[in-house]
Amino acid sequence: MIVSAAQLHLCIGDLDGNRLAARRAIEAAAEAGARLIVLPELTASGYVFDDRAEAMSLAEGLAGPTVAEWSDLAASRDLVIVGGVAERDAGGALFNTAVVVDSTGLRASYRKAHLWDREKEVFTPGDARPVLVDTAVGSIAVMVCYDLEFPEWMRFAALGGADIVCVPTNWPLAPRPEGERPGEVVRAQAAASTNRVYLIAADRCGTERGVSWTGGSTIIDPDGFAIAGPVSADEPALLLADIEPARARDKSLSDRNHVFDDRRLDLY
Amino acid sequence: MIVSAAQLHLCIGDLDGNRLAARRAIEAAAEAGARLIVLPELTASGYVFDDRAEAMSLAEGLAGPTVAEWSDLAASRDLVIVGGVAERDAGGALFNTAVVVDSTGLRASYRKAHLWDREKEVFTPGDARPVLVDTAVGSIAVMVCYDLEFPEWMRFAALGGADIVCVPTNWPLAPRPEGERPGEVVRAQAAASTNRVYLIAADRCGTERGVSWTGGSTIIDPDGFAIAGPVSADEPALLLADIEPARARDKSLSDRNHVFDDRRLDLY
Numbered sequence: 001m002i003v004s005a006a007q008l009h010l011c012i013g014d015l016d017g018n019r020l021a022a023r024r025a026i027e028a029a030a031e032a033g034a035r036l037i038v039l040p041e042l043t044a045s046g047y048v049f050d051d052r053a054e055a056m057s058l059a060e061g062l063a064g065p066t067v068a069e070w071s072d073l074a075a076s077r078d079l080v081i082v083g084g085v086a087e088r089d090a091g092g093a094l095f096n097t098a099v100v101v102d103s104t105g106l107r108a109s110y111r112k113a114h115l116w117d118r119e120k121e122v123f124t125p126g127d128a129r130p131v132l133v134d135t136a137v138g139s140i141a142v143m144v145c146y147d148l149e150f151p152e153w154m155r156f157a158a159l160g161g162a163d164i165v166c167v168p169t170n171w172p173l174a175p176r177p178e179g180e181r182p183g184e185v186v187r188a189q190a191a192a193s194t195n196r197v198y199l200i201a202a203d204r205c206g207t208e209r210g211v212s213w214t215g216g217s218t219i220i221d222p223d224g225f226a227i228a229g230p231v232s233a234d235e236p237a238l239l240l241a242d243i244e245p246a247r248a249r250d251k252s253l254s255d256r257n258h259v260f261d262d263r264r265l266d267l268y
Numbered sequence: 269m270i271v272s273a274a275q276l277h278l279c280i281g282d283l284d285g286n287r288l289a290a291r292r293a294i295e296a297a298a299e300a301g302a303r304l305i306v307l308p309e310l311t312a313s314g315y316v317f318d319d320r321a322e323a324m325s326l327a328e329g330l331a332g333p334t335v336a337e338w339s340d341l342a343a344s345r346d347l348v349i350v351g352g353v354a355e356r357d358a359g360g361a362l363f364n365t366a367v368v369v370d371s372t373g374l375r376a377s378y379r380k381a382h383l384w385d386r387e388k389e390v391f392t393p394g395d396a397r398p399v400l401v402d403t404a405v406g407s408i409a410v411m412v413c414y415d416l417e418f419p420e421w422m423r424f425a426a427l428g429g430a431d432i433v434c435v436p437t438n439w440p441l442a443p444r445p446e447g448e449r450p451g452e453v454v455r456a457q458a459a460a461s462t463n464r465v466y467l468i469a470a471d472r473c474g475t476e477r478g479v480s481w482t483g484g485s486t487i488i489d490p491d492g493f494a495i496a497g498p499v500s501a502d503e504p505a506l507l508l509a510d511i512e513p514a515r516a517r518d519k520s521l522s523d524r525n526h527v528f529d530d531r532r533l534d535l536y
Contacts, residue, residue: 117522151419152536183492190458224451254385264381268420
C-alpha cells in the first residue's frame with residue numbers, strides 16, 4: 001500500500017493558495033497510487049500569526065472549506081487524507097487541529113494537546129488523547145508536531161492499536177551539527193521503533209515572517225528507519241513509500257521480547 | 269569536565285582478561301583527564317552464557333574482585349566508574365547489575381529491570397527504578413542496555429534529577445539500511461534530547477559464540493547530538509567528551525516550553 005507525505009510551501013494568510021498547494025499534492029500523490037496522504041500542520045492558514053486575532057480571521061470550522069475540499073478529493077479518489085486545520089469552534093475558541101477524512105467524509109478530528117511557544121497565546125490545547133481511526137488503509141492515529149516529543153503520547157497511540165501514526169507538523173528550523181539529522185526526525189524514528197509502528201511526518205517549507213522550517217518530512221518504518229526522506233531541505237516534496245500496515249501489528253523483537261509486554265507495569 | 273565511554277573487546281569467561289581490558293581503559297581514560305568512565309554491561313564475565321550454570325560460575329558479589337578493583341582505581345585517581353557486573357547475591361540469585369564506584373568505594377548498584385532474550389533464563393529482573401547517585405561529577409543515573417528502550421524508564425531517571433545517564437550495554441548487531449545509524453543509538457539520542465540530559469552508552473565488541481555487537485558506544489549531549497562516537501565498529505575504542513553537567517539542569521526549549529512542565533499530566 002502506497003502512502004505519502006506532502007511537504008508544502010505555505011504562506012501565512014493565503015488560504016486559497018495554500019489550499020491549492022494541498023490539492024495539487026493530493027492529486028499528485030493519488031496519481032502515484034497513494035491511498036493515504038498526510039499534509040502539514042495548519043495547511044490552509046499558515047503558522048506564524050501576528051496575534052490571536054489574525055489566527056481567528058484565518059480559522060474555520062470543521063464544516064468549512066478546507067475539510068470540504070479534502071472530503072471531495074477523498075471521495076472522488078478513494079483516499080484517506082490527514083491534514084492540519086486552524087479550527088474555530090462555535091464558541092470562538094481556536095484549536096490547532098488535524099482531521100482525518102476518507103471517502104465518507106470527515107472521520108475524526110484531533111486537537112493538539114502540547115502547544116509550542118507562541119501557540120500558547122493563540123490556541124486552546126486539546127484535552128483528548130491521540131485520535132484513532134479504523135480506515136481502509138489500516139488503523140491510523142493522529143497527533144500534531146510537538147505532541148510527538150512526548151513519548152507518553154506515542155505510547156497511547158500505539159497501545160490503542162495504531163498501524164500508522166500520522167503527524168502533520170511545522171518544525172521550526174533549529175541548528176544542528178554538520179552531518180546530523182534534525183532532532184525532530186531522530187525522535188520520530190525512535191518513537192516509531194520503540195512502538196513498532198509506521199510514522200508519517202509531513203512538514204512544511206517556505207520562510208514565513210522570519211521563521212524557517214526544517215523541511216523534515218519523513219516516512220518511517222516499524223524498525224525506525226526512514227523509508228522515504230527525510231527531505232531536510234526548504235523545498236516542496238512529495239514522499240511516497242510502499243508499506244505493509246500488518247507489520248505494525250507484530251510487536252515482537254525476539255522470541256522472548258515484545259515492546260509492550262516487556263514494559264515493567266509493576267514499576268511505572 | 270571530561271567523561272569517557274570505554275568500548276571493550278570482551279571474551280566470555282575470561283574474567284582476568286576482561287578485568288585487565290577494563291583496567292587499561294580506565295587508566296587510559298584517567299590519563300586523558302576523564303573524571304567519569306562508563307564500561308560495558310557484564311564487563312568481567314562476558315555475555316553469551318551457555319546456560320545459567322555457566323553464568324553462575326562467572327558471577328560474583330558486589331564485594332567481589334571486579335568492584336574491588338574498580339574501587340581501587342577510583343580511589344587512587346579520584347574517578348567515578350560505572351560498569352556492568354554479573355551479580356550473585358547471598359541467596360544464589362543472579363542479576364545483570366551495574367555499579368557506581370567513586371573514591372569512597374561502592375556508591376550504588378542497579379539491577380537491570382528489562383531483560384533481553386535469553387537473559388530471561390539466566391537473570392532475575394531488578395525491581396527498582398534507575399539508581400540515582402550524587403557524585404563529584406554531577407548527578408548520575410544508571411540503567412543497562414534494553415532498559416533504555418523504554419521511554420518510561422528514562423523519564424524516571426531524568427525526573428529524578430540526573431545530569432548524566434550512564435548506560436553499560438551489549439548491543440547485539442542488528443541489520444540496518446546503508447547509511448543509517450544503529451537503531452539503539454537513534455533511540456539513545458532521542459532519550460537524551462527528550463529529557464535534556466547527557467547520555468553515555470558504553471558498548472562492547474568481539475564476536476562471542478556467534479553473536480556480533482553493534483559497537484555503538486556514544487556520548488550524547490542534551491540536544492540529542494553525538495559529541496563522541498558512535499563508534500559503529502567491531503573494535504575497541506575510548507571515547508572522550510568535555511561536558512557541562514549544568515546544561516542538563518535547564519529543561520527549557522523556548523521561553524514558553526519546558527520538557528517536563530509541558531507534559532500533560534492531566535492526560536497521562
